[in-house]
Amino acid sequence: MPDRELLIRRGKPIQGVIRELWEFRELFLLLAWRDVLVRYKQTILGISWSVLRPVLTMAIFVVIFGKIAKLPDGGVPYPILVFAAMLPWQFFSNTVSESSNTLISNAAMVSKIYFPRIILPTTSMVVSLVDFLIAFVLLLMLMAWYGFYPTWKFALLPLLLILAAVTSMGIGFLISALNVKYRDFRHIVPFIVQLGLYVSPVGFSSAVIPEQWRLLYSINPMVGVIDGFRWAILGGDTSIYWPGFALSVGLGLTLFAIGVRYFLNTERSFADVI
Amino acid sequence: MSTAIQIEGLGKRYLIRHQKQDRYLSLRDEIMRTMHRAVDKLVHREEERQRPSGIEEFWALKDINLTIEQGERVGIIGRNGAGKSTLLKVLSRITEPTEGQVRIRGRVASLLEVGTGFHPELTGRENIFLNGAILGMKREEIRRRFDAIVDLAEVEKFLDTPVKRFSSGMYVRLAFAIAANLDSEILILDEVLAVGDQHFQNKCQGKMDEVGKKGRTIIFVSHNMGLIQKMTDRSILLVNGELTESGNTADVVAAYFSDRKSSSQSGDIKTRSDRLFINNITFCHDKLAAGFNRPLHFSFGISCKTVVDQVTVVLGIWNTLGSRLVTTRCTVMLPQGEANILDIALNNHHLPPGNYSLSVDIAIAAETIFSSEHLLFFDLSDLYVTERDLIPFLKHHRDKLGAFVPADITINAAVP
Numbered sequence: 001m002p003d004r005e006l007l008i009r010r011g012k013p014i015q016g017v018i019r020e021l022w023e024f025r026e027l028f029l030l031l032a033w034r035d036v037l038v039r040y041k042q043t044i045l046g047i048s049w050s051v052l053r054p055v056l057t058m059a060i061f062v063v064i065f066g067k068i069a070k071l072p073d074g075g076v077p078y079p080i081l082v083f084a085a086m087l088p089w090q091f092f093s094n095t096v097s098e099s100s101n102t103l104i105s106n107a108a109m110v111s112k113i114y115f116p117r118i119i120l121p122t123t124s125m126v127v128s129l130v131d132f133l134i135a136f137v138l139l140l141m142l143m144a145w146y147g148f149y150p151t152w153k154f155a156l157l158p159l160l161l162i163l164a165a166v167t168s169m170g171i172g173f174l175i176s177a178l179n180v181k182y183r184d185f186r187h188i189v190p191f192i193v194q195l196g197l198y199v200s201p202v203g204f205s206s207a208v209i210p211e212q213w214r215l216l217y218s219i220n221p222m223v224g225v226i227d228g229f230r231w232a233i234l235g236g237d238t239s240i241y242w243p244g245f246a247l248s249v250g251l252g253l254t255l256f257a258i259g260v261r262y263f264l265n266t267e268r269s270f271a272d273v274i
Numbered sequence: 275m276s277t278a279i280q281i282e283g284l285g286k287r288y289l290i291r292h293q294k295q296d297r298y299l300s301l302r303d304e305i306m307r308t309m310h311r312a313v314d315k316l317v318h319r320e321e322e323r324q325r326p327s328g329i330e331e332f333w334a335l336k337d338i339n340l341t342i343e344q345g346e347r348v349g350i351i352g353r354n355g356a357g358k359s360t361l362l363k364v365l366s367r368i369t370e371p372t373e374g375q376v377r378i379r380g381r382v383a384s385l386l387e388v389g390t391g392f393h394p395e396l397t398g399r400e401n402i403f404l405n406g407a408i409l410g411m412k413r414e415e416i417r418r419r420f421d422a423i424v425d426l427a428e429v430e431k432f433l434d435t436p437v438k439r440f441s442s443g444m445y446v447r448l449a450f451a452i453a454a455n456l457d458s459e460i461l462i463l464d465e466v467l468a469v470g471d472q473h474f475q476n477k478c479q480g481k482m483d484e485v486g487k488k489g490r491t492i493i494f495v496s497h498n499m500g501l502i503q504k505m506t507d508r509s510i511l512l513v514n515g516e517l518t519e520s521g522n523t524a525d526v527v528a529a530y531f532s533d534r535k536s537s538s539q540s541g542d543i544k545t546r547s548d549r550l551f552i553n554n555i556t557f558c559h560d561k562l563a564a565g566f567n568r569p570l571h572f573s574f575g576i577s578c579k580t581v582v583d584q585v586t587v588v589l590g591i592w593n594t595l596g597s598r599l600v601t602t603r604c605t606v607m608l609p610q611g612e613a614n615i616l617d618i619a620l621n622n623h624h625l626p627p628g629n630y631s632l633s634v635d636i637a638i639a640a641e642t643i644f645s646s647e648h649l650l651f652f653d654l655s656d657l658y659v660t661e662r663d664l665i666p667f668l669k670h671h672r673d674k675l676g677a678f679v680p681a682d683i684t685i686n687a688a689v690p
Contacts, residue, residue, distance in 0.1 A: 008371065030407040031404075037396065113391060114384070
């Protein structure tokens with residue numbers, strides 16, 4: 001019996017959301033596939049940009065922080081120190097900046113077709129994930145080059161990746177939904193991302209931060225993620241500041257909950273406002 | 275037969291902001307407004323509880339009740355802004371109703387716009403899969419119907435070309451072909467069949483007939499009255515968001531055209547020019563003399579910021595079957611001023627009695643600044659009433675006479 005009765009009225013039961021996401025999983029995959037495919041169409045270098053971008057950024061950081069500012073490296077090759085942090089940071093910044101615009105750039109779809117709107121910003125995360133994986137292979141090559149071998153902590157990376165995804169999606173959901181109504185966020189996001197790069201421990205280790213400020217510093221949820229990545233990748237005697245990590249994780253999860261809630265609550269008016 | 279769609283007391287309200295050209299709401303505005311409101315509350319206490327000034331309620335749909343049986347093909351007609359598209363959007367779950375509810379049994383596929391979700395950079399083949407998924411098809415289903423889609427769209431040669439290089443006809447054909455192959459129980463279409471050339475339109479209609487015979491329910495919006503009458507058995511008429519007429523399509527179409535109020539248009543006639551604005555367009559009933567083939571007068575209220583030279587106005591007159599019967603064109607120079615009246619008279623049009631609609635295209639030099647079909651409607655069915663030589667025969671067949679052509683008569687009397 002294919003007939004399922006559908007009731008359309010004001011307000012939507014939130015429990016239907018998960019089931020609906022499952023129903024639309026193929027659309028989700030296809031949209032992600034589309035975004036990956038489209039990304040480097042009509043470019044000469046194509047997919048190499050995914051490799052080039054992190055390498056260039058890393059080179060800049062190594063020169064500025066490692067050579068000019070001479071920040072301490074704790075006995076780890078500086079490129080690896082930077083790259084270990086670049087991975088989650090790039091993933092985060094790509095996800096946030098792509099997903100915040102995704103509803104606007106797909107406005108035609110939003111106003112003409114029904115589907116769970118949360119698919120769109122989530123798709124951006126998948127695209128960033130592809131870049132992340134490419135960059136990750138680069139990291140492995142870099143480690144092999146320096147003869148730097150991972151420890152058991154390396155196996156915890158998937159968990160940390162999930163944490164990075166949750167944090168960035170929370171912000172992505174929130175901003176993409178806000179962006180529908182207030183286009184200001186289109187201008188705010190590049191600023192957040194740029195500022196975030198400097199206040200997050202990407203170009204330097206967070207051990208640089210004086211002890212009494214570290215908990216405060218961890219209010220930035222990416223601090224926990226990045227520290228976690230460094231800890232897992234560099235292994236050895238790299239220490240992690242657990243209270244700060246816990247705070248970052250907590251804040252990341254809270255952001256996710258707020259983002260999802262706000263998104264689902266405003267979702268139904270997107271077609272009218274966009 | 276069971277009910278496919280049941281609409282009960284459906285209403286949709288929009289809040290319109292009347293403000294100087296604020297297209298997007300910026301955060302600053304919202305903050306300022308919230309602060310104003312807070313201050314207002316402190317100062318005025320209970321006095322003002324209304325909506326903040328500049329916001330007006332607008333009911334795009336109001337108290338719609340409708341039951342559609344399974345397998346029915348229903349047309350929705352109405353003027354621009356009558357709420358047709360809003361109704362379809364509510365039925366497709368794109369926007370939420372403000373009140374009332376809809377019960378739908380069966381899978382719904384809706385096509386509100388041709389080619390939504392097409393990505394210009396992707397190839398035809400890739401877009402078929404993407405668009406199919408957007409319309410709710412499973413990948414397996416698309417694969418099964420792939421050949422049928424390509425066949426209907428006639429794009430097999432270009433399957434691996436990015437659709438941005440497609441001609442607009444190919445683009446639209448492909449988009450429609452995907453939608454036509456949807457296997458849903460309920461199909462919602464918004465003015466999408468009126469695309470492509472005649473050959474393709476015939477194909478589409480054949481496809482739709484086939485679809486209809488399979489017992490699928492179709493809801494169909496169109497301004498093309500001919501198509502509506504061909505495609506649907508039953509129709510509803512929406513006027514300003516309210517359902518005013520429901521029943522046999524032919525009757526509803528007649529009711530739509532006979533609505534005399536629609537012979538004038540003013541308000542939201544927007545031109546794409548910053549020099550020339552249209553205040554109103556009117557069919558002048560009072561200037562219509564009784565009798566066949568009398569001049570039709572159309573009056574345009576136009577304001578010009580400067581003198582505008584080479585204004586070309588093209589008028590088209592359409593019948594209820596959706597055929598364009600008459601076209602006229604004039605090029606004028608309009609003086610600067612707020613209240614120019616341009617009066618265009620159509621002589622010798624030979625239009626038979628009936629209901630007609632007017633389409634208007636306006637261009638300055640070679641640039642089209644305004645284009646609208648079915649802008650206003652007028653009724654010429656009473657032409658013969660006072661015709662001097664109206665004999666009983668004509669009275670009975672008044673609406674079946676076609677163009678009334680005067681005859682030149684010569685009598686060669688054979689005088690003995």
